Amino acid sequence: MASILWRGIVFPGHETCCLFSLDSSWLLQGSAVFSYEGQPCRLNYDIVCDAAWRTLSAQVKGWLGDDIVDVEIKTDPGGRWWLNDIEQPQVAGCIDIDLNFSPSTNLLPIRRLGLAVGEAADVRAAWLRFPSFQLELLAQQYHHLDDNTYRYESAGGQFVAELKVNRSGFVVDYPNIWQVEAASDSGNV
Numbered sequence: 001m002a003s004i005l006w007r008g009i010v011f012p013g014h015e016t017c018c019l020f021s022l023d024s025s026w027l028l029q030g031s032a033v034f035s036y037e038g039q040p041c042r043l044n045y046d047i048v049c050d051a052a053w054r055t056l057s058a059q060v061k062g063w064l065g066d067d068i069v070d071v072e073i074k075t076d077p078g079g080r081w082w083l084n085d086i087e088q089p090q091v092a093g094c095i096d097i098d099l100n101f102s103p104s105t106n107l108l109p110i111r112r113l114g115l116a117v118g119e120a121a122d123v124r125a126a127w128l129r130f131p132s133f134q135l136e137l138l139a140q141q142y143h144h145l146d147d148n149t150y151r152y153e154s155a156g157g158q159f160v161a162e163l164k165v166n167r168s169g170f171v172v173d174y175p176n177i178w179q180v181e182a183a184s185d186s187g188n189v
Helices: 104-113
Strands: 002-008 013-022 025-036 039-050 055-064 067-075 081-083 096-099 120-128 135-146 149-154 159-165 171-174 178-184
Touching (some): 067 120, 104 149, 104 159
Antiparallel strands (some): 002 178, 039 055, 120 135, 135 149
16 A cells, blocks of 8 residues: 655645555545635545556546536446446547546556656556546656656647656656655555
């Protein structure tokens, strides 16, 4: 088990997340409480991955202002995705979920890819867009720069950041977006 607490800069507030190993699967469980355009927001999420870090399901529940958020995402072995029981062909073949409001999901491709320093890989993620809560395809690239730094690019290089990570793979510094405030990182997960 490893856990972390972030302070949000773009979305002022906090998020906490815990990584669990469950039999032959992984669980990311978190809660984000922040402000968006003057509206209070609370989002709880659970993401289940198989032993190889492929997303199996995700759930996001909470509220944004006066609106209830209740999102259920499922995948199948054929690479198909469903959002609230509606198939999402635009993200077919994706392996990773990316929660637009959270730094937690960068951990998934970082752990799955297991890149050596100097290696890079392209990823196609199913991006749960905030605040629409719709799934979109997001092309990403991870380049492992040194023991705890990855160069992250998305949207064909339109967004670039150097992410500092801890031994568990959690981002501890996402420049100008999220900053770690506390973490337990035994390195055993």
